[in-house]
Amino acid sequence: MSSVPAQTKEKSPTPWGHYLQNAVLYLAVVVIFGPIFWLIVTGFKTDAAAYTLPPQILFTPTLEQYVSALQSFRGPFFNSLVIVGASTIICLLLGIPAAFALSFYANPRNESIVFWFITTKALPLAAVLTPLFVIFRYLRLLDTPWALIIVFTGMNTPIVVWMMYQFMKDLPKEILEAAQVDGVRLWQMLFQIVIPLTRAGIASTAMLCVIFAWNEFLFSVSFTAIEWQPLSVAVAAQQSARGQFWAQLSAFTTLAIIVPVIVGWLTQKQLVRGLTSGAIK
Amino acid sequence: MEVSDRIPESANARGRASGPRKAPASAGRERRSLLYPGLIVVVIITQIPFLLTIYLSLQSWNIIRPDLGRRFVGLGNYTREIFSAEFGTILVQTLGLAAMSLALCSLIGLGLALLLNRDFFAKGLVQTLLVTPFFIMPTVTGLIWKNELFSPNFGLVTWFAGLVGLESFNPMAQYPLIMVSTMVAWQWEPLFMLVLLAGLSAIPEEEKEAARLDGCGRMGVFRHIELPHLLPYYRMVILLGSIFILQVFGEIYVGTAGGPGTSSMNLQYLTFQTGLVGWQVGAASAIGVATLVITIAILTTLLRTMNAVVREGA
Numbered sequence: 330m331s332s333v334p335a336q337t338k339e340k341s342p343t344p345w346g347h348y349l350q351n352a353v354l355y356l357a358v359v360v361i362f363g364p365i366f367w368l369i370v371t372g373f374k375t376d377a378a379a380y381t382l383p384p385q386i387l388f389t390p391t392l393e394q395y396v397s398a399l400q401s402f403r404g405p406f407f408n409s410l411v412i413v414g415a416s417t418i419i420c421l422l423l424g425i426p427a428a429f430a431l432s433f434y435a436n437p438r439n440e441s442i443v444f445w446f447i448t449t450k451a452l453p454l455a456a457v458l459t460p461l462f463v464i465f466r467y468l469r470l471l472d473t474p475w476a477l478i479i480v481f482t483g484m485n486t487p488i489v490v491w492m493m494y495q496f497m498k499d500l501p502k503e504i505l506e507a508a509q510v511d512g513v514r515l516w517q518m519l520f521q522i523v524i525p526l527t528r529a530g531i532a533s534t535a536m537l538c539v540i541f542a543w544n545e546f547l548f549s550v551s552f553t554a555i556e557w558q559p560l561s562v563a564v565a566a567q568q569s570a571r572g573q574f575w576a577q578l579s580a581f582t583t584l585a586i587i588v589p590v591i592v593g594w595l596t597q598k599q600l601v602r603g604l605t606s607g608a609i610k
Numbered sequence: 611m612e613v614s615d616r617i618p619e620s621a622n623a624r625g626r627a628s629g630p631r632k633a634p635a636s637a638g639r640e641r642r643s644l645l646y647p648g649l650i651v652v653v654i655i656t657q658i659p660f661l662l663t664i665y666l667s668l669q670s671w672n673i674i675r676p677d678l679g680r681r682f683v684g685l686g687n688y689t690r691e692i693f694s695a696e697f698g699t700i701l702v703q704t705l706g707l708a709a710m711s712l713a714l715c716s717l718i719g720l721g722l723a724l725l726l727n728r729d730f731f732a733k734g735l736v737q738t739l740l741v742t743p744f745f746i747m748p749t750v751t752g753l754i755w756k757n758e759l760f761s762p763n764f765g766l767v768t769w770f771a772g773l774v775g776l777e778s779f780n781p782m783a784q785y786p787l788i789m790v791s792t793m794v795a796w797q798w799e800p801l802f803m804l805v806l807l808a809g810l811s812a813i814p815e816e817e818k819e820a821a822r823l824d825g826c827g828r829m830g831v832f833r834h835i836e837l838p839h840l841l842p843y844y845r846m847v848i849l850l851g852s853i854f855i856l857q858v859f860g861e862i863y864v865g866t867a868g869g870p871g872t873s874s875m876n877l878q879y880l881t882f883q884t885g886l887v888g889w890q891v892g893a894a895s896a897i898g899v900a901t902l903v904i905t906i907a908i909l910t911t912l913l914r915t916m917n918a919v920v921r922e923g924a
Contacts, residue, residue, distance in 0.1 A: 430640075431645060593741070
């Protein structure tokens with residue numbers, strides 16, 4: 330009997346090993362999150378202070394850079410909101426019913442249809458870049474929000490189908506079958522039973538679409554110019570135009586990453602569940 | 611929306627064969643009315659343009675030189691663009707970039723996941739901060755590397771390198787491909803960490819306990835319990851990571867602009883450069899088709915290999 334407590338004691342590592350592992354982790358935080366932290370901090374400096382070496386850690390913060398960055402930030406921010414918002418809503422409208430159909434109606438082809446959706450993500454964007462440019466040019470959609478709304482819908486609808494399929498498969502079948510026997514109409518079933526039960530999943534799926542669309546760059550830089558450039562393109566444009574105003578560029582960049590970072594923080598746990606649940610085994 | 615209403619009617623004849631669960635005919639129609647709008651939109655946006663890519667790849671067409679016209683050149687674009695030394699070099703760079711980034715992500719992600727799979731002070735905060743790079747725009751990653759960290763004039767790392775005696779330290783110009791790999795690894799390591807952490811926390815405590823009772827040390831537990839458990843998670847995250855890492859673009863565009871020369875370009879960047887900078891629509895389409903074929907070959911090989919590894923490990 331005396332060996333049992335000894336064994337459980339061995340289970341937890343010695344305090345020193347524990348603290349050492351913590352130290353490594355905290356160091357990793359400094360290395361990995363440090364650059365983002367420093368970017369945010371640099372936005373509060375004057376331009377002269379931003380270039381001072383050794384880097385100033387104690388300084389009088391100023392809001393001057395953020396205020397002037399806001400001027401050039403508003404336009405692209407609005408563009409991003411419109412493009413990302415519209416494409417995400419369309420993706421959910423198309424993807425949620427599709428996922429419901431695939432998870433609810435027994436059909437031998439369902440699995441392969443879900444798989445087909447996800448294989449579209451494996452196609453390199455390069456393979457459709459030039460024809461999309463030619464099509465949008467022909468339809469006069471270049472430098473309008475529509476070009477990006479359309480391509481982001483194509484990019485993110487498969488993600489909605491994939492993730493919502495995983496969430497809906499976990500729903501108790503009895504509820505839906507009972508409702509079906511009671512003659513509840515299909516769309517009622519979707520809106521009154523399925524959507525309320527998978528709200529958390531829908532939220533995290535929508536957030537993932539927002540992050541992907543917000544950060545997308547290849548299509549954004551190819552299909553927009555001055556009028557409708559979203560934030561990802563604006564950051565690149567500011568980088569080449571204002572590289573010498575490092576403090577102001579930092580402020581602009583910080584503003585540009587706020588939305589995806591906060592959305593990402595909120596959704597990190599759900600995100601992994603949605604991605605892994607179907608893919609393991 | 612009109613499309614989606616018509617298709618189910620026309621496809622109704624096949625509905626009986628698909629074996630729906632209850633009232634056959636109406637259920638099949640309902641299933642299609644829900645499924646087809648999404649399916650059709652995705653086919654139109656992602657598949658139809660590719661047919662046009664194949665068509666355009668057989669043409670010689672420079673968009674900003676309408677005087678040259680558009681003419682059929684057969685496989686001319688392929689022989690000129692694909693079987694060239696430049697394409698070969700850039701293909702090797704694409705693979706090297708992906709391999710380096712995936713290796714870094716796999717190792718760092720595993721290390722962090724093992725460290726996070728314990729109880730300690732401020733665990734939630736540490737995990738949240740470590741995940742953050744995944745949500746940053748690729749263009750911002752490029753900007754952080756190019757300006758904040760490695761700028762020859764005011765970069766933090768450059769300054770630090772000067773302190774320890776490294777003169778004319780400018781890795782963005784000297785080792786551009788390696789630097790792009792580090793950007794990609796920074797950006798994608800959180801995904802590996804989160805997925806592997808999910809794998810680690812799914813291991814039942816009793817299994818590890820049993821291994822310890824059998825005399826396994828920390829390494830033994832990792833080798834015999836944790837690693838075999840993680841293999842399917844590795845397979846999933848490597849496949850997912852490869853899909854995105856093979857087509858890195860924003861980091862290169864801002865960080866190195868593919869240069870110096872073409873030394874940090876990948877196939878995605880080459881397509882963009884040829885089509886949207888050089889306006890050679892035909893040549894860019896041929897490169898796009900080649901990129902697609904190569905990507906599918908790589909992903910299929912990768913999946914086969916990993917399936918074999920997972921089977922052996924299980």
